Amino acid sequence: METQLSIRDLTVDFDQGRQFVRALHGVSLDVAVGETIGVVGESGCGKSITWLAALGLLGKRATLSGSVKLAGTELIGASEKQLSSLRGGKIAMIFQDPSSSLNPVHRIGHQLGESLRLHRGMTGEQASAETMRLLDRVGIANARQRLNEYPHEMSGGMNQRIMIAMALAGEPDILIADEPTTALDATIQAQILDLLRELSSENGMALVLISHDLGVVADMAERVAVMYCGRVIETASTDAIFDNPTHPYTRGLIAALPDLEGPKRRLASIPGTVPPPDQLPPGCSFAPRCTHATPLCDVALPALLPVGPDAGHSVACIHSGPMRVEKSKAPARQSVTAELEPA
Numbered sequence: 001m002e003t004q005l006s007i008r009d010l011t012v013d014f015d016q017g018r019q020f021v022r023a024l025h026g027v028s029l030d031v032a033v034g035e036t037i038g039v040v041g042e043s044g045c046g047k048s049i050t051w052l053a054a055l056g057l058l059g060k061r062a063t064l065s066g067s068v069k070l071a072g073t074e075l076i077g078a079s080e081k082q083l084s085s086l087r088g089g090k091i092a093m094i095f096q097d098p099s100s101s102l103n104p105v106h107r108i109g110h111q112l113g114e115s116l117r118l119h120r121g122m123t124g125e126q127a128s129a130e131t132m133r134l135l136d137r138v139g140i141a142n143a144r145q146r147l148n149e150y151p152h153e154m155s156g157g158m159n160q161r162i163m164i165a166m167a168l169a170g171e172p173d174i175l176i177a178d179e180p181t182t183a184l185d186a187t188i189q190a191q192i193l194d195l196l197r198e199l200s201s202e203n204g205m206a207l208v209l210i211s212h213d214l215g216v217v218a219d220m221a222e223r224v225a226v227m228y229c230g231r232v233i234e235t236a237s238t239d240a241i242f243d244n245p246t247h248p249y250t251r252g253l254i255a256a257l258p259d260l261e262g263p264k265r266r267l268a269s270i271p272g273t274v275p276p277p278d279q280l281p282p283g284c285s286f287a288p289r290c291t292h293a294t295p296l297c298d299v300a301l302p303a304l305l306p307v308g309p310d311a312g313h314s315v316a317c318i319h320s321g322p323m324r325v326e327k328s329k330a331p332a333r334q335s336v337t338a339e340l341e342p343a
C-alpha cells in the first residue's frame, strides 16, 4: 500500500526552564493512503503531541527531531509558510480541545468560509454553496440558519460536526481526529464515528483516530498503535491486537474494556498511573505497573520488534521473544539478554 504519511524516530523535548524533558522518545508510524489507524493509550501517553509535533503545532518550547514525511514532503524543519499551506489542505486535524479549532468570536459561516478561501480559493456564491453542502454532509439541519450562529450557541455534538466540516473544507488526504467523541453521550458518539467512517471511505481519506478507548478504535481502525510514556509499545492489525495482544499494557487495556456480551462484571483496571515524562524509570516505562515484570525490566529498555505470525505486528517487551533489549543499564548486558525467554 502506498504510504501517505511516514513518521520516523520522532522525538519531542520540552524546554521547562531548568531542564529539557523528553516527552516523545522516537516514535515511528506509517499511515497508508485511505487507511484508518487507531492510536490508543491512557491520558498522558503522548498521543496528542505525536500529531501536534508532526503538524508543527507545538510552539517554540518544543524541540523536535526525526522525520515526518507527508506524501514525500518533509515537515520537520519546514517553514511556517509551507506548513500552514499543508495544514488544513493536505492534512487536517480535529483538535481534542474544541476551542483550538473553533473561534468563539466568529460565526460558523465565517469560519468555514475562511477555510474554503484559504485552501480552495473559493469566495462569494461558490463558497456559500460549498459551506451549505459541507454542513449538510456532516448532518447539520437548518444549515442556512446555523451559518449565522456562534460556536457557543450549539451543543457539543453539533460543534463536533462543525469541526469535522471545517476539517473537510480543505479536502485533506489525511484527517487526524483527536478524541473526537470523548465529551459526547453514547448515541451522539456512535453517530460521529459513523460519519467519520463514511467520510473517509467516500473521499478515500486516511484517518488517524486518537482515543484512550480501545473499544472505539476497534470498530473503526484497520491497524492500531498502542502508546505508553511517549513510545509506541505495540502495533498490529486490529484483529491481531485483539486475538494476540502481546504487551502486558495492551492486555491490560483489553481487560479494561466493558464486556457487552457476557454477564456484567467489574471493570478491570491497570493498577497505578502513567508517570510524567520527567519521572520515567530507567528500563521499561511500564515495568513499575507490570505484573510480569522481572528485575531485568527495571534496567533494560525494550526495542519495538516484530512478533508472532502476523505481518506488521511489533511489540516492545523483553519477555515476548529473545534479544529484545534496545539499551540496558545493566553492567553485563550479554549475560542478561541471554537469559530472556519467550513469554
Ligand SMILES: Nc1ncnc2c1ncn2[C@@H]1O[C@H](COP(=O)(O)OP(=O)(O)OP(=O)(O)O)[C@@H](O)[C@H]1O
Pocket: 014, 023, 041, 042, 043, 044, 045, 046, 047, 048, 049, 050, 096, 212, 276, 277
Ligand atoms: N507544551 C507542553 N509542555 C510540557 N509538557 C507537555 C506539553 N504538552 C504535553 N506535555 C506532556 O507530554 C505528555 C504527553 O501529552 P499528550 O497531550 O500527548 O498526552 P495524551 O496521550 O494526548 O493524553 P490525553 O489522553 O489526556 O489527551 C504529558 O505528560 C504532558 O503533560
Ligand SMILES: [Mg+2]
Pocket: 047, 048, 049, 096, 178
Ligand atoms: Mg491528547
